[in-house]
Amino acid sequence: MRDVIEKSLLSFLPERSLSAARLLDAMTYSLLGGGKRLRPTLLLMTARACGLPIDRVLPAACAVEMIHTYSLIHDDLPAMDNDDYRRGKLTNHKQFDEATAILAGDALLTLAFETILLTEVDAQTRLFLVRELSQASGARGMVAGQMLDLLAEGKRITDEQLVEIHAKKTGALLRASVRMGALAAEVNQETLCALTIYAESIGLAFQIQDDILDVTGDVLLLGKQTGADLALQKATYPARYGLAGARDRVKELTQRAVNALQEPNLSLEASTLIDLAYLLTERVF
Amino acid sequence: MRDVIEKSLLSFLPERSLSAARLLDAMTYSLLGGGKRLRPTLLLMTARACGLPIDRVLPAACAVEMIHTYSLIHDDLPAMDNDDYRRGKLTNHKQFDEATAILAGDALLTLAFETILLTEVDAQTRLFLVRELSQASGARGMVAGQMLDLLAEGKRITDEQLVEIHAKKTGALLRASVRMGALAAEVNQETLCALTIYAESIGLAFQIQDDILDVTGDVLLLGKQTGADLALQKATYPARYGLAGARDRVKELTQRAVNALQEPNLSLEASTLIDLAYLLTERVF
Numbered sequence: 001m002r003d004v005i006e007k008s009l010l011s012f013l014p015e016r017s018l019s020a021a022r023l024l025d026a027m028t029y030s031l032l033g034g035g036k037r038l039r040p041t042l043l044l045m046t047a048r049a050c051g052l053p054i055d056r057v058l059p060a061a062c063a064v065e066m067i068h069t070y071s072l073i074h075d076d077l078p079a080m081d082n083d084d085y086r087r088g089k090l091t092n093h094k095q096f097d098e099a100t101a102i103l104a105g106d107a108l109l110t111l112a113f114e115t116i117l118l119t120e121v122d123a124q125t126r127l128f129l130v131r132e133l134s135q136a137s138g139a140r141g142m143v144a145g146q147m148l149d150l151l152a153e154g155k156r157i158t159d160e161q162l163v164e165i166h167a168k169k170t171g172a173l174l175r176a177s178v179r180m181g182a183l184a185a186e187v188n189q190e191t192l193c194a195l196t197i198y199a200e201s202i203g204l205a206f207q208i209q210d211d212i213l214d215v216t217g218d219v220l221l222l223g224k225q226t227g228a229d230l231a232l233q234k235a236t237y238p239a240r241y242g243l244a245g246a247r248d249r250v251k252e253l254t255q256r257a258v259n260a261l262q263e264p265n266l267s268l269e270a271s272t273l274i275d276l277a278y279l280l281t282e283r284v285f
Numbered sequence: 286m287r288d289v290i291e292k293s294l295l296s297f298l299p300e301r302s303l304s305a306a307r308l309l310d311a312m313t314y315s316l317l318g319g320g321k322r323l324r325p326t327l328l329l330m331t332a333r334a335c336g337l338p339i340d341r342v343l344p345a346a347c348a349v350e351m352i353h354t355y356s357l358i359h360d361d362l363p364a365m366d367n368d369d370y371r372r373g374k375l376t377n378h379k380q381f382d383e384a385t386a387i388l389a390g391d392a393l394l395t396l397a398f399e400t401i402l403l404t405e406v407d408a409q410t411r412l413f414l415v416r417e418l419s420q421a422s423g424a425r426g427m428v429a430g431q432m433l434d435l436l437a438e439g440k441r442i443t444d445e446q447l448v449e450i451h452a453k454k455t456g457a458l459l460r461a462s463v464r465m466g467a468l469a470a471e472v473n474q475e476t477l478c479a480l481t482i483y484a485e486s487i488g489l490a491f492q493i494q495d496d497i498l499d500v501t502g503d504v505l506l507l508g509k510q511t512g513a514d515l516a517l518q519k520a521t522y523p524a525r526y527g528l529a530g531a532r533d534r535v536k537e538l539t540q541r542a543v544n545a546l547q548e549p550n551l552s553l554e555a556s557t558l559i560d561l562a563y564l565l566t567e568r569v570f
Contacts, residue, residue, distance in 0.1 A: 014423075014424050014425050019429070019433060019446070019449060020424065020425070020429040020432060020433070022432060022436065023424055023428065023429055023432040024424060027424060070391075071391075074387055074388075074391060077384075077387065079382070079383035079384045079387060080384050080387065097364070098364035099362075099364045099365050099435055100432070102359055102362065102364060102365065102387065103359075103428050103431055103432050103435075105391075106355075106356075106359060106390075106391075106394065106428050107423050107424035107428040107429075109391065109394055109395065110394065110419050110422050110423035110424070110428065111419070111423050111424060113398045113415060113418075113419045114416065114419035114420055114423060117412055117415060117416050117419075123408035123409045123411075123412055124408045126408075126412055127402055127408055127411060127412065130398060130402060130415060131399065131402050133398075134395050134396070134398045134399035134402075135399060137395050138299075138392050138395035138396050138399060139299050139305065139308055139309060139312060139392035139395070139396060140299050140305070143308065143388050143391050143392040143395065144304070144305040144308055144392075146388055147305065147307060147308040147385070147388050148304060148305070150384055151307065161304070164304060
């Protein structure tokens with residue numbers, strides 16, 4: 001599945017013209033620069049679990065990854081998290097420059113909405129996909145999460161605020177990935193609800209796992225410095241509940257995700273999604 | 286028309302919640318911070334000229350203005366044009382901070398694609414609008430133009446390159462504004478072509494006029510410093526052809542725009558669009 005995602009991402013990038021070469025190089029550098037491809041994988045696996053051939057939703061899957069990639073480029077900027085490395089390579093603004101990185105992010109964000117239109121579903125369903133993606137990634141979703149995360153640096157925040165930051169910053173796009181797979185397959189409301197609970201649960205578990213890896217992870221495997229959250233005095237689960245408490249929470253959430261898909265009468269073949277939920281708890285990068 | 290645009294822009298902003306207040310304040314600051322509203326006006330006037338009531342395309346008009354506003358916020362950033370003032374007020378990153386300005390831009394860009402979905406036309410036509418907007422504002426359009434503009438600073442460039450920068454940086458979105466009005470009204474191909482020529486012509490004239498005003502304009506009326514292009518050694522029409530030459534070019538282009546709409550057999554009521562073309566040549570800010 002990973003291979004088909006990589007090929008599709010490449011195919012949806014604009015042609016490299018002489019005049020816009022630098023912009024496209026910067027977009028390509030980050031978009032094809034590795035990464036787990038979790039979001040497009042979730043979208044494709046959900047679509048398939050709901051009976052839709054994955055080649056019909058590849059554009060939507062790539063659109064989600066473009067949004068994710070742009071957000072990383074902008075989050076790494078000096079004015080934001082000021083990171084020099086990402087996925088074991090220089091961050092976009094270090095490899096190019098700040099102006100180029102800002103523009104490459106803007107262009108990837110825009111390209112996501114151009115690409116999603118190519119999803120092979122009917123017109124009304126395509127509109128649902130655009131809505132899902134825009135709502136998840138904008139001022140009530142991912143961008144709000146990044147804003148809240150920045151504002152929370154060095155401050156005391158409540159448990160509720162910590163959950164809200166995670167739900168928006170990482171959770172919203174993971175949730176949308178699963179939901180877009182389901183929406184494309186035009187599943188019934190009950191199945192969409194179950195998949196949404198699944199997505200929200202693994203989304204939060206994924207973020208807690210990220211925080212845990214920032215404390216315990218291997219720099220080489222992660223491709224970025226560990227201890228960054230601590231240095232920025234970021235609110236994290238391990239800082240609040242200890243490593244053991246955070247790990248317990250990951251297990252609970254994973255079980256919740258699995259349970260949601262084991263409800264009777266859902267119109268999906270849940271096994272691969274359940275496997276994925278367990279697999280994510282074991283990741284080391 | 287301006288009044289209805291201002292009200293609509295406000296109505297499409299997300300509700301102000303306590304947690305995301307700063308992000309929304311920054312978005313609102315720039316989106317409702319004045320401006321000529323040329324792009325939404327063009328879209329609405331075109332739709333009306335093609336027989337469509339403007340209230341049905343207000344979401345599309347606001348979406349275009351959101352894209353325009355985000356591009357100004359990002360262009361003003363220190364890493365880009367490094368401007369302190371815009372429309373007589375502090376630029377977004379000066380009023381808030383760089384991180385907030387980057388995120389407010391991202392959020393407005395995303396909100397544009399959420400808002401455009403509310404346009405009251407059929408599903409397939411809405412998809413055409415999303416495509417038009419994304420193509421015009423992305424890596425083959427506006428963002429590419431900004432990249433080229435930055436790369437051209439202090440360099441000798443050809444006439445063709447100067448035209449390409451203008452066509453992409455400013456022209457693409459003005460062109461899309463007119464075309465979206467026409468697409469929403471489902472005009473025939475001939476009318477769409479004529480309106481596209483009209484849009485491309487006034488778009489280039491508008492940019493040349495901008496360059497002229499950067500030399501001759503009144504700081505108070507413009508709400509920003511003049512001479513900025515010169516200071517940045519930017520390629521401009523006045524720098525290349527002198528003020529008189531640049532003014533002649535504005536007249537020629539305006540005439541070309543008007544002529545395109547005076548072709549027989551077009552399915553539109555062209556008079557207000559023609560008036561607007563002439564009006565734009567007389568603007569002083």
